[in-house]
Amino acid sequence: MDISICCIYYLLCIILVSMASVDFSSIKSPPKFDGLNFPIWKVKMNLFLKSLEVRVTKSITKDFIEPLTNENTWSEATAKDYEANAKA
Numbered sequence: 001m002d003i004s005i006c007c008i009y010y011l012l013c014i015i016l017v018s019m020a021s022v023d024f025s026s027i028k029s030p031p032k033f034d035g036l037n038f039p040i041w042k043v044k045m046n047l048f049l050k051s052l053e054v055r056v057t058k059s060i061t062k063d064f065i066e067p068l069t070n071e072n073t074w075s076e077a078t079a080k081d082y083e084a085n086a087k088a
Helices: 003-020 038-052 054-061 076-087
Strands: none
Touching (some): 038 054
């Protein structure tokens, strides 16, 4: 192997090992978008929203129609959709 290929391989291994040791379950804030690599940020944001709840992602991609009835009369599904929309 060429020495430069060995160096690149070594650096990639170090990066992968350091990423594997990161605990992503403790992330409390959404990923910041710095204007670069929108496709990567989009995937990260989608995963962050799904970590909150799958319904949160759904409430972002589809319109939420707030129920006009009293909160005490909502079905369980309507209440969960309302909570997901509030989280989003």
